[in-house]
Every structure is written in structure tokens, then in C-alpha cells.
Amino acid sequence: MSIKLHCFGESGHSYKAALALELAGLDWEPVYVDFFKGGSRTDEYRALNLMGESPVLIEGDIRLSQSGAIQQYITDKTGKFGGAPSDRYEVLRWILWDNHKLSSQAGVVRFMTNFLPKEKRNADVIAFLSGRMVAALQTLDTHLEGREWIVGDGLTNADLTCCGYLYYPEEYGFDRAAYPNIDAWLTRLSKQPGWKAPYDLMPRAFPSA
């Protein structure tokens, strides 16, 4: 039975789960969430995920939201991306950091500067969140100095979470050239067999963007 991932292409949080499924070589299919038309705010969607967020993974009786939990599920199922046993908490530490500091800010800044109607954009809020995003990117760039991967010597869920918003083509204040260690790491990750960009993995709302 194929795993179903409720997701949409513009969602970097969904991308983290979709990329993990794809790189793990699992049989999965995306189920499109019409997020920009309120698709995650319906009673039906809230019954699927009370948190009202994408992604949601369904496999048989298993129903999971939160990309970090989904990534751990994939690790438990396949033995991939967990890192060395001694690095388990280090991987978890980066997943929690990413969800709080990097993808959270990057996701909202990108949403506000690309997808929110122009009349609803608040320049002060965008400036504040952009500052936090830049601080997080600098943290990651510093950490990656002299390292190939975020934790240990191979690809782990730490990498698969932190890259969530960093391959998108839309302009939102993340310039790869300004972060040489992140740039090299993203290139390295994109050379992994089976790697795909977000819009090649999941259906998107704005195909022409």
C-alpha cells in the first residue's frame, strides 16, 4: 500500500517529508492540499489534523503530522537518515532548532513576501522575521564550516529538515551566495541519488510562479 502525504508544493515543511520519503525509496504519493484556498481550514481537514497543518502522512492506521515526526517514522521504517546511534540526540536537536528558528521564520517570510496579497503585507513584521531568519542562516552557515553534513559524516534528518525552504526559486531574502557553507551543503545534498526539488515532488498552487 502506497504511503499518502497530504501536502502542497509551496510548503517547505511538506518538502522535508516528501524528500525523506523519496530519498528513502519508499512508495508514496502526494495528496494535494489546496492551502491557499483554505483547504487546511475545513472541518474535513481538521478531522485529519487538528493542528490544521501540512504535511500529514497516512499509511494504514498510521496518521502523522509534524515533518520531524514523519521523518522519524521514515527512519524507524527504513533505518535511513537517523545517523549513528550516538548522534541520535544531536539529530533531534537540529530538528527542533530548525522547526523553531530556521524553517519557521523562512516559511513565514517567504509566504508574506510572495503569496500574501500585497495589501496585507506588513513591512515591520517582515523586517523583524527576516532578521531572525538571517540570524538562523548565519548559525547554520557557521556550523557547516569544515563539515559536509550537519551531524556526523552522512545525510541525516538534520539535513532533511534544515533544507526545507532553501531550494525554492522565489526571492524572499535568502541568497545562497551570501552563505558559502550552506551553498556547498545544498549542492552536496542535491547530488544524492533520487534528490528532487520541491516543485518536482509535490503539486503546487501557482505553477507559473
Ligand SMILES: N[C@@H](CCC(=O)N[C@@H](CS)C(=O)NCC(=O)O)C(=O)O
Ligand atoms: N512544524 C510543522 C509546521 C507545519 C506548517 O506550519 N505547515 C504550514 C504549511 S507550510 C501550515 O500548514 N500552516 C497552516 C497554519 O499555520 O495555519 C511541521 O514541520 O510539519
